[in-house]
Amino acid sequence: xxxxxxxxxxxxxxxxxxxxxxxxxxxxxxxxxxxxxxxxxxxxxxxxxxxxxxxxxxxxxxxxxxxxxxxxxxxxxxxxxxxxxxxxxxxxxxxxxxxxxxxxxxxxxxxxxxxxxxxxxxxxxxxxxxxxxxxxxxxxxxxxxxxxxxxxxxxxxxxxxxxxxxxxxxxxxxxxxxxxxxxxxxxxxxxxxxxxxxxxxxxxxxxxxxxxxxxxxxxxxxxxxxxxxxxxxxxxxxxxxxxxxxxxxxxxxx
Amino acid sequence: xxxxxxxxxxxxxxxxxxxxxxxxxxxxxxxxxxxxxxxxxxxxxxxxxxxxxxxxxxxxxxxxxxxxxxxxxxxxxxxxxxxxxxxxxxxxxxxxxxxxxxxxxxxxxxxxxxxxxxxxxxxxxxxxxxxxxxxxxxxxxxxxxxxxxxxxxxxxxxxxxxxxxxxxxxxxxxxxxxxxxxxxxxxxxxxxxxxxxxxxxxxxxxxxxxxxxxxxxxxxxxxxxxxxxxxxxxxxxxxxxxxxxxxxxxxxxxxxxxxxxxxxxxxxxxxxxxxxxxxxxxxxxxxxxxxxxxxxxxxxxxxxxxxxxxxxxxxxxxxxxxxxxxxxxxxxxxxxxxxxxxxxxxxxxxxxxxxxxxxxxxxxxxxxxxxxxxxxxxxxxxxxxxxxxxxxxxxxxxxxxxxxxxxxxxxxxxxxxxxxxxxxxxxxxxxxxxxxxxxxxxxxxxxxxxxxxxxxxxxxxxxxxxxxxxxxx
Ligand SMILES: Nc1ncnc2c1ncn2[C@@H]1O[C@H](COP(=O)(O)OP(=O)(O)OP(=O)(O)O)[C@@H](O)[C@H]1O
Ligand SMILES: [Mg+2]
Numbered sequence: 001x002x003x004x005x006x007x008x009x010x011x012x013x014x015x016x017x018x019x020x021x022x023x024x025x026x027x028x029x030x031x032x033x034x035x036x037x038x039x040x041x042x043x044x045x046x047x048x049x050x051x052x053x054x055x056x057x058x059x060x061x062x063x064x065x066x067x068x069x070x071x072x073x074x075x076x077x078x079x080x081x082x083x084x085x086x087x088x089x090x091x092x093x094x095x096x097x098x099x100x101x102x103x104x105x106x107x108x109x110x111x112x113x114x115x116x117x118x119x120x121x122x123x124x125x126x127x128x129x130x131x132x133x134x135x136x137x138x139x140x141x142x143x144x145x146x147x148x149x150x151x152x153x154x155x156x157x158x159x160x161x162x163x164x165x166x167x168x169x170x171x172x173x174x175x176x177x178x179x180x181x182x183x184x185x186x187x188x189x190x191x192x193x194x195x196x197x198x199x200x201x202x203x204x205x206x207x208x209x210x211x212x213x214x215x216x217x218x219x220x221x222x223x224x225x226x227x228x229x230x231x232x233x234x235x236x237x238x239x240x241x242x243x244x245x246x247x248x249x250x251x252x253x254x
Numbered sequence: 255x256x257x258x259x260x261x262x263x264x265x266x267x268x269x270x271x272x273x274x275x276x277x278x279x280x281x282x283x284x285x286x287x288x289x290x291x292x293x294x295x296x297x298x299x300x301x302x303x304x305x306x307x308x309x310x311x312x313x314x315x316x317x318x319x320x321x322x323x324x325x326x327x328x329x330x331x332x333x334x335x336x337x338x339x340x341x342x343x344x345x346x347x348x349x350x351x352x353x354x355x356x357x358x359x360x361x362x363x364x365x366x367x368x369x370x371x372x373x374x375x376x377x378x379x380x381x382x383x384x385x386x387x388x389x390x391x392x393x394x395x396x397x398x399x400x401x402x403x404x405x406x407x408x409x410x411x412x413x414x415x416x417x418x419x420x421x422x423x424x425x426x427x428x429x430x431x432x433x434x435x436x437x438x439x440x441x442x443x444x445x446x447x448x449x450x451x452x453x454x455x456x457x458x459x460x461x462x463x464x465x466x467x468x469x470x471x472x473x474x475x476x477x478x479x480x481x482x483x484x485x486x487x488x489x490x491x492x493x494x495x496x497x498x499x500x501x502x503x504x505x506x507x508x509x510x511x512x513x514x515x516x517x518x519x520x521x522x523x524x525x526x527x528x529x530x531x532x533x534x535x536x537x538x539x540x541x542x543x544x545x546x547x548x549x550x551x552x553x554x555x556x557x558x559x560x561x562x563x564x565x566x567x568x569x570x571x572x573x574x575x576x577x578x579x580x581x582x583x584x585x586x587x588x589x590x591x592x593x594x595x596x597x598x599x600x601x602x603x604x605x606x607x608x609x610x611x612x613x614x615x616x617x618x619x620x621x622x623x624x625x626x627x628x629x630x631x632x633x634x635x636x637x638x639x640x641x642x643x644x645x646x647x648x649x650x651x652x653x654x655x656x657x658x659x660x661x662x663x664x665x666x667x668x669x670x671x672x673x674x675x676x677x678x679x680x681x682x683x684x685x686x687x688x689x690x691x692x693x694x695x696x697x698x699x700x701x702x703x704x705x706x707x708x709x710x711x712x713x714x715x716x717x718x719x720x721x722x723x724x725x726x727x
Contacts, residue, residue, distance in 0.1 A: 048651075048655045049654075049655070050651055051647065051651065052647075075654070075660070076651060076654040076655050077654045077655075077657055077658060077659050077660065077663075079655075080654070080655055080656060080657040081657045085655075086655055088652070088655075091652070092648050092649055092651075092652040094649050094652065094653070094666075094667070094670055095670060095671075095674045096669065096670030096671055096672065096673035096674035096677065097666055097667070097669070097670035097673070101666070102653070102656070102658075102666070105653075105656075105658050105662060105666065106656040106657045106658060109656075109657035109658050109659065109662075110657050113657070145670075162656060166656065166657060
């Protein structure tokens with residue numbers, strides 16, 4: 001469903017991704033790990049279409065209506081409407097915009113894209129309440145301004161609420177587990193699992209093995225210096241947790 | 255009716271007005287003359303004057319206006335659909351006081367609820383009250399300013415609200431200054447004084463509106479010179495919501511307020527349409543424990559010019575000022591913000607927070623902002639700041655990554671920017687009303703812009719059109 005080939009991307013003239021390859025099929029869960037600054041968030045932003053990043057070569061293709069389409073040609077909103085969702089490592093605060101209005105605009109943009117009828121305030125209110133229940137989230141967050149004065153963990157949960165509303169086919173979760181307390185982590189992970197379907201895929205960017213106990217990956221990749229340098233099964237995450245990256249980096253350098 | 259070239263021939267306008275005032279008391283005429291003389295003493299300011307650095311009076315000087323001279327509306331019964339449209343704009347449960355082209359219409363449907371217990375017209379109060387009453391209003395801070403003085407001298411009619419101690423007006427007073435195309439060049443000079451004595455409580459809306467806004471076609475180009483004064487007694491409470499929405503008009507407004515012990519004044523100045531507007535707000539604390547909120551929002555398009563000059567004078571201790579002014583500027587809009595807060599040496603224990611934030615949507619828009627905090631006391635808490643920026647790209651990307659198109663996302667951010675200010679308003683009804691007016695601005699925006707405008711403009715334009723479409727049944 002997603003195919004990234006030989007991707008080179010830069011920000012402010014500095015190349016961050018240097019020939020990255022990644023293939024994700026429907027139904028799979030991938031984990032991407034890697035030392036700080038290796039380019040994981042860069043990859044997620046390039047995928048979502050952040051205007052600060054330029055792609056100099058390589059391509060990203062995503063399956064839309066059973067055809068592989070060039071993602072790099074699409075505006076960020078088109079990518080999102082076609083099913084690519086990025087949960088941000090650092091969600092943005094948007095003062096003055098109520099979470100409910102924001103979520104409704106997202107929801108209706110997709111309805112429109114899919115040719116479905118847009119939801120009224122009442123209909124959407126019911127949808128939101130149901131999603132909050134699904135994620136065990138306090139409804140009071142609906143009325144607050146988007147992410148404003150949310151705690152770190154609350155922001156992460158709000159990302160998953162957005163995911164629940166949008167129901168993407170590919171969810172790219174950038175360190176959604178960081179900063180969550182034990183209970184929140186379990187709730188968020190269970191929420192993500194509830195949103196899983198056989199034609200959806202999940203890519204988890206994480207530093208810790210912990211979340212992978214709940215959302216079990218089919219593949220674990222190590223991203224380093226803008227490339228995937230090693231791919232393995234779920235045991236690779238355990239190995240990294242126990243020994244760090246030293247050995248993997250040495251192997252790679254040789 | 256006298257045609258005069260505004261402020262250059264104030265003296266002439268005064269001699270005409272004076273003839274019209276023959277029935278009133280001598281002391282009234284003398285007082286008005288003193289006000290005119292004081293106003294003119296300093297001459298007409300130009301842009302070398304620090305207070306007028308970014309606002310040239312040229313556009314006002316270059317035009318001829320008709321000085322309205324009747325006190326009361328004389329155009330017979332007002333068209334029913336106009337009444338319905340105006341009354342639909344009133345704040346929830348409010349009592350309307352309507353001026354049509356500067357003339358008071360006391361037979362306006364709804365105005366019969368006014369009680370002579372607290373309400374009089376300016377002309378009535380000028381006959382009834384002696385000079386001690388009027389001298390107090392005349393001597394407050396801000397009254398030495400040109401336009402306040404012109405008003406105090408020339409005002410043809412006005413509203414005098416004097417509450418009793420402990421009186422709580424359950425229904426807000428909504429003053430509407432309506433400009434119609436019958437007097438497209440009217441000079442409307444109306445005065446409002448509001449006295450809220452000890453423990454009394456009142457909510458006042460004052461809205462300057464032209465038919466343009468109702469029909470959404472800018473046409474009426476009148477000049478409004480208003481003066482609105484407040485006096486709050488100990489523990490008195492007053493909220494004042496001021497709205498200017500007459501896209502083709504000239505507006506010079508003065509607001510003065512004097513706050514006694516433990517009183518609280520909340521003000522909101524919303525400017526959503528005027529070719530030229532200068533709004534002066536002067537607040538003075540005269541006893542400890544009082545609080546004042548000064549919030550404002552200006553939304554500019556086309557070649558509009560909106561200048562807010564606010565002054566808060568902490569002459570005594572333990573008072574609190576909280577100020578947030580925000581502006582969105584599209585096209586060639588120009589805004590000026592000058593906010594002075596003085597914390598004098600006896601203002602120990604005072605707090606003052608001031609912020610001005612501007613969102614520029616076009617490279618041709620301009621804002622000159624000067625937050626000014628002058629502190630002579632050592633035991634105070636105070637912050638101030640100003641910001642000018644454009645749409646935040648991180649916020650825009652965040653919304654777009656959630657499926658929301660660029661135009662809609664931009665509009666959401668603009669609304670959000672404005673909303674941050676509107677949200678501060680504690681009164682639910684007032685907040686809803688201000689929100690409505692902000693939407694109205696977006697609507698007007700869509701109707702006055704063609705799709706050939708530059709991108710930034712087009713972006714909100716598209717979004718504004720979306721709002722229009724949503725509203726169609
Ligand atoms: N605007 C920028 N200009 C220059 N360098 C940048 C810019 N943005 C990011 N970088 C650099 O790109 C590199 C990759 O950053 P990225 O955020 O993708 O790392 P990451 O793998 O997500 O790290 P972490 O695990 O800490 O989240 C870092 O060295 C970072 O400093
Ligand atoms: Mg990162």
